[in-house]
Amino acid sequence: MWQMASDSTTLDVNPPYAYLLWCRDYATTSVIAHIDGRPAGYLTGYRRPEQPDTVMVWQIAVSSAHRGAGVAGQMLDHLVQRLQPEGVTNVEASITPDNVASQRLFSAFARRWNAPLEREELFGSELFPIDHASEQLFRIGPLRVPQHG
Numbered sequence: 618m619w620q621m622a623s624d625s626t627t628l629d630v631n632p633p634y635a636y637l638l639w640c641r642d643y644a645t646t647s648v649i650a651h652i653d654g655r656p657a658g659y660l661t662g663y664r665r666p667e668q669p670d671t672v673m674v675w676q677i678a679v680s681s682a683h684r685g686a687g688v689a690g691q692m693l694d695h696l697v698q699r700l701q702p703e704g705v706t707n708v709e710a711s712i713t714p715d716n717v718a719s720q721r722l723f724s725a726f727a728r729r730w731n732a733p734l735e736r737e738e739l740f741g742s743e744l745f746p747i748d749h750a751s752e753q754l755f756r757i758g759p760l761r762v763p764q765h766g
Contacts, residue, residue, distance in 0.1 A: 618649075618659045618678075625678045636661075639675075646672055646700065648692040650679075657683040660692040664705065671707040671758070672700055677719070693726050697760060707758030711739045713750040723755045731761035 618636040639647065639661050650658040658679035665671045674696075679688045697708065708726070712719045727734035739754035 624681060648696050650688050650692050652683060658688045658692055660696060662696060670704050671709055672705050674708060674710040689722050690726060694763065706760050707756065710755045711752040712755055713752060715750060723757065727757045730763045732757050732759060
């Protein structure tokens with residue numbers, strides 16, 4: 618996971634230890650995709666404590682060999698299908714304005730799940746102690762039956 622985050626050039630890279638803890642403590646709200654027995658992508662997320670019907674996607678990354686093959690969208694779909702029986706009806710993600718790939722991913726996800734997509738500023742750049750773009754909150758929901766095809 619750490620290597621995929623490092624290779625992405627768009628994600629904030631956490632220490633390797635953080636990814637190990639994430640896998641242990643948030644396994645039910647995270648996904649690791651495998652292709653031919655090897656990790657091809659990961660999604661880390663958590664349910665919002667104050668809004669348990671919402672899963673916040675923390676990071677999503679796909680290995681360079683598998684980008685553009687729909688792996689990220691499949692991981693999102695898998696996560697939501699797993700959590701819907703537990704009452705999850707909304708998905709959130711924070712995305713920087715220059716991360717066009719993630720914006721497209723979540724916009725396509727909203728269309729596929731017949732759900733409205735709202736955007737608003739989550740954290741302005743002035744809140745970060747280092748040079749960092751603002752983070753926009755993408756809120757998708759309520760989710761409906763997905764369209765395939």
